[in-house]
Amino acid sequence: MSFGCHSLVGLLVLLAASSGAAGRDLRVCSDPNNLPFSNEKLEGFENKIVGMIARELNATIEYTWWASRRGFVRNTLNAGLCDLIPGTVSGMDMARTTVPYYRSTYVFVTRPDATPVSSFEDPVLRTLRIGVHLIGDDGFNVPPAHALSRRGITNNVRGFSIYGDYRESDPPARLIKAVANQQIDVAIAWGPLAGYFAALESPPLRLDKVMPARDEGFPMTFPISMAVARGNEVFRREIESALSGHRAEIDAILAEYHVPRVDSFSQIARPIR
Amino acid sequence: MSVIRLKLFICILPLLIASATAQPSHPRPPATAVPPDDGSWAMPAKNFASTRYSAMDEINVGNVKNLQVAFTFSTGVNKGHEAAPLVVGGTMYIVSPYPNILYALDLTQPGAPLKWKYEPKPEPAAQGVACCDVVNRGAAYSNGRVFFNTLDGNAIAVDATDGKEVWRVKLGDINRGETITMAPLVVKDKVLVGNSGGEYGVRGWIIALDTGSGKQIWKAYSTGPDSEVLIGSEFKPYYDSDKGKDLGVSTWPPNAWEQGGGTVWGWISYDPDLNLIYYGTANPGPWNHEQRPGDNKWTAGVFARDADTGQARWFYQFTPHDVHDWDGINELVLLDMEWKGQQRKVIARPERNAYLYLLDRETGEVLSAETFAYTNSSFGVDLKTGRLRTNPEKEPKLNRTIRDICPTAPGAKDWNPSAYSERTGLLYIPHNNLCMDVQTMEANYIAGTPYVGAEVKMKPGPGGNRGEFSAWDVQGAQKRWSIKENFPVWSGALATAGNLVFYGTMEGWFKALNAETGELLWRFKTSSGIIGQPITYKGPDGHQYVAVLSGIGGWSGAIVSGDLDPRDGTAALGFVNAMADLKEATTKGGALYVFRLP
Numbered sequence: 001m002s003f004g005c006h007s008l009v010g011l012l013v014l015l016a017a018s019s020g021a022a023g024r025d026l027r028v029c030s031d032p033n034n035l036p037f038s039n040e041k042l043e044g045f046e047n048k049i050v051g052m053i054a055r056e057l058n059a060t061i062e063y064t065w066w067a068s069r070r071g072f073v074r075n076t077l078n079a080g081l082c083d084l085i086p087g088t089v090s091g092m093d094m095a096r097t098t099v100p101y102y103r104s105t106y107v108f109v110t111r112p113d114a115t116p117v118s119s120f121e122d123p124v125l126r127t128l129r130i131g132v133h134l135i136g137d138d139g140f141n142v143p144p145a146h147a148l149s150r151r152g153i154t155n156n157v158r159g160f161s162i163y164g165d166y167r168e169s170d171p172p173a174r175l176i177k178a179v180a181n182q183q184i185d186v187a188i189a190w191g192p193l194a195g196y197f198a199a200l201e202s203p204p205l206r207l208d209k210v211m212p213a214r215d216e217g218f219p220m221t222f223p224i225s226m227a228v229a230r231g232n233e234v235f236r237r238e239i240e241s242a243l244s245g246h247r248a249e250i251d252a253i254l255a256e257y258h259v260p261r262v263d264s265f266s267q268i269a270r271p272i273r
Numbered sequence: 274m275s276v277i278r279l280k281l282f283i284c285i286l287p288l289l290i291a292s293a294t295a296q297p298s299h300p301r302p303p304a305t306a307v308p309p310d311d312g313s314w315a316m317p318a319k320n321f322a323s324t325r326y327s328a329m330d331e332i333n334v335g336n337v338k339n340l341q342v343a344f345t346f347s348t349g350v351n352k353g354h355e356a357a358p359l360v361v362g363g364t365m366y367i368v369s370p371y372p373n374i375l376y377a378l379d380l381t382q383p384g385a386p387l388k389w390k391y392e393p394k395p396e397p398a399a400q401g402v403a404c405c406d407v408v409n410r411g412a413a414y415s416n417g418r419v420f421f422n423t424l425d426g427n428a429i430a431v432d433a434t435d436g437k438e439v440w441r442v443k444l445g446d447i448n449r450g451e452t453i454t455m456a457p458l459v460v461k462d463k464v465l466v467g468n469s470g471g472e473y474g475v476r477g478w479i480i481a482l483d484t485g486s487g488k489q490i491w492k493a494y495s496t497g498p499d500s501e502v503l504i505g506s507e508f509k510p511y512y513d514s515d516k517g518k519d520l521g522v523s524t525w526p527p528n529a530w531e532q533g534g535g536t537v538w539g540w541i542s543y544d545p546d547l548n549l550i551y552y553g554t555a556n557p558g559p560w561n562h563e564q565r566p567g568d569n570k571w572t573a574g575v576f577a578r579d580a581d582t583g584q585a586r587w588f589y590q591f592t593p594h595d596v597h598d599w600d601g602i603n604e605l606v607l608l609d610m611e612w613k614g615q616q617r618k619v620i621a622r623p624e625r626n627a628y629l630y631l632l633d634r635e636t637g638e639v640l641s642a643e644t645f646a647y648t649n650s651s652f653g654v655d656l657k658t659g660r661l662r663t664n665p666e667k668e669p670k671l672n673r674t675i676r677d678i679c680p681t682a683p684g685a686k687d688w689n690p691s692a693y694s695e696r697t698g699l700l701y702i703p704h705n706n707l708c709m710d711v712q713t714m715e716a717n718y719i720a721g722t723p724y725v726g727a728e729v730k731m732k733p734g735p736g737g738n739r740g741e742f743s744a745w746d747v748q749g750a751q752k753r754w755s756i757k758e759n760f761p762v763w764s765g766a767l768a769t770a771g772n773l774v775f776y777g778t779m780e781g782w783f784k785a786l787n788a789e790t791g792e793l794l795w796r797f798k799t800s801s802g803i804i805g806q807p808i809t810y811k812g813p814d815g816h817q818y819v820a821v822l823s824g825i826g827g828w829s830g831a832i833v834s835g836d837l838d839p840r841d842g843t844a845a846l847g848f849v850n851a852m853a854d855l856k857e858a859t860t861k862g863g864a865l866y867v868f869r870l871p
Contacts, residue, residue, distance in 0.1 A: 068721065070472065072719070075400075087718075087721065134560065135719060136472055136558050140717075140726040146561070148564075149564040154563075154566060157564070158527075161450070162719060162722055163450055165448050192721065
């Protein structure tokens with residue numbers, strides 16, 4: 001694991017988009033340290049899609065880097081630091097979200113030599129060492145954590161802070177790496193993170209989407225959108241137009257990052273088991 | 274008729290006078306914890322017993338109506354100002370919210386000009402980590418030094434004369450979500466500091482540093498094995514539920530204690546006779562309650578520890594297996610009183626769960642627990658087991674709408690400390706009157722991961738007022754009077770021998786009441802909402818002054834200081850819904866106000 005020096009907030013980076021002489025700025029707020037979504041080196045799939053939008057709008061990208069923690073939307077988009085957040089859950093309350101551009105699912109992540117898990121009803125979940133992300137927002141956590149506790153599965157569940165140690169690269173990835181290095185037997189993680197880091201292991205880890213897809217009202221699949229400030233309707237439509245006009249390009253980017261898809265937006269969605 | 278009435282009056286009058294002057298039965302703080310009042314204010318709670326009571330009476334019920342501004346000072350910071358100013362030897366010390374500037378004002382000069390300032394320059398990243406606002410609850414003065422903490426997890430000692438840094442030690446790591454907002458307490462040659470950040474899965478601790486060097490003397494965690502909680506042979510808890518080996522491990526699912534919360538961001542008291550410190554631990558986290566079955570020791574309770582070694586003497590858990598986010602960090606007021614014919618050393622504690630506890634501070638036994646605010650989430654405290662009798666119908670449940678849960682997450686009373694007057698025998702409690710609905714879930718997203726959370730909406734409790742300032746008869750274990758306030762009362766209280774009690778409102782009113790009756794005698798509108806802790810001191814001119822920091826913010830005031838959108842009722846953990854009109858009542862901006870008689 002590499003130990004980069006990351007700033008949690010407030011680092012402003014100005015970048016010229018490849019399209020060159022542009023008449024406008026595309027001001028974007030992103031996490032500088034959270035692959036596969038984004039990072040300061042612009043290696044995330046959101047960075048790539050933002051680049052594509054900037055070319056479409058003939059705009060220069062201006063990134064404000066801010067760790068994605070509680071208050072992210074309030075401190076960035078809603079504080080006027082930027083006009084666009086390239087990834088958030090559709091319908092999120094604090095901002096206006098675009099139509100979704102992909103939909104993914106929580107997945108079970110196992111080592112390829114282990115018996116796969118695909119359902120919360122699988123009795124093996126009572127004995128395996130399970131890892132999930134911890135959010136702890138007013139006592140709420142990721143949906144799989146609730147699916148487990150609802151079934152009385154708590155003693156063999158280990159929490160990995162979604163925030164992690166921010167000095168490390170991509171702190172949420174610790175959960176997936178814990179499967180590879182056998183700290184846990186199965187991780188239940190959000191698809192894009194799982195898909196990207198599972199593929200980096202050798203041999204790659206196995207993904208199975210969780211079943212049921214909705215558990216006692218807790219959804220396991222979520223549509224993902226970009227977000228603009230409330231009231232910024234013209235800009236939102238521009239973004240939606242750019243997204244729909246580049247559907248194939250977006251699908252290719254998401255496939256390149258091994259994002260598990262459960263949507264009908266694309267004909268080339270990467271099949272998952 | 275009239276003759277008879279007159280006779281009666283004459284008979285009763287001498288009795289009234291006698292009871293008013295002799296005050297035979299009022300509880301009193303232990304003398305060793307409350308030295309004779311020299312007019313200084315060297316720690317936020319004034320003294321080790323945390324009474325926030327001054328023996329000065331130059332300003333009193335007769336003349337307080339003439340109180341006027343002596344001087345003001347802008348802190349230049351727009352966040353919530355929760356600190357108490359300190360005054361020692363002709364200098365006033367105030368610490369601002371982030372960026373935690375320590376100012377020294379020269380009280381010997383007209384207008385109290387700036388003597389020096391010390392800027393610790395905390396890491397900007399800490400702002401993004403603090404849960405509710407970037408507050409600081411004050412400094413402590415001891416032996417020529419001022420001690421305080423920074424949001425990014427440093428404890429600092431500064432020379433009180435020239436503002437030069439004496440030592441600075443990094444105790445918390447913001448990369449792991451750890452911050453420090455509490456005011457330290459200096460006990461003998463140790464400065465005591467605790468952490469914040471339970472929302473991020475931080476494991477709570479309190480640490481004792483050498484005042485001379487900043488070196489760690491002991492450190493006690495709030496969760497985990499006995500060896501790390503500093504539980505040993507001296508540990509004698511009163512109730513069976515606190516007896517057993519490594520309960521800080523076994524009352525959790527495996528390893529959940531490692532990120533179990535129980536941070537120490539509130540108040541510490543000290544009994545010099547028993548050589549024990551007392552402090553509360555915050556709520557368990559960050560698992561939701563269904564995922565952490567068990568009592569979750571040692572969160573949401575109070576520890577008594579040996580001041581020299583840190584070894585625990587007893588523990589009492591106000592809220593076992595907390596499901597409401599009730600941090601048990603409120604103030605602990607040390608009093609000696611007669612209880613059922615016996616002289617007892619007690620702690621008076623207004624707790625989040627709406628009960629005013631009297632605890633025996635030698636043993637941890639609950640002597641009484643009576644409600645000082647409205648609650649429907651519990652039915653009292655079982656004095657045999659010490660256990661809160663909770664109402665399962667008001668437990669927040671996942672994916673279910675539950676209406677009218679009272680009190681709310683900040684509790685019947687949050688961190689803002691009460692004051693105790695040994696003259697009236699009353700504890701003056703600034704508190705909340707809020708209920709909440711936990712409604713259908715809403716989609717949320719953090720660090721690339723979607724999830725659903727509760728839509729928490731706070732609202733005024735019974736009566737329609739959101740705040741209250743109550744006078745509690747400690748001996749009689751009942752409320753004597755209370756003042757309704759429109760907004761939650763988020764300031765501290767101050768009581769004086771002038772038979773006055775002071776507090777501030779979130780609109781910005783600074784008020785003086787008759788301490789016996791609650792009658793409003795004087796008020797002054799400051800420039801911003803008040804969430805700070807008022808103090809009083811004797812100036813270099815020999816006269817009494819009263820000081821308070823104005824500057825809205827904090828959890829309840831974040832709608833103003835954090836520019837939250839009033840349409841987003843669930844921002845600031847659901848508090849914004851109850852506070853939407855605060856933006857019309859005040860604006861942000863930190864300023865010190867100091868008052869005196871003409």
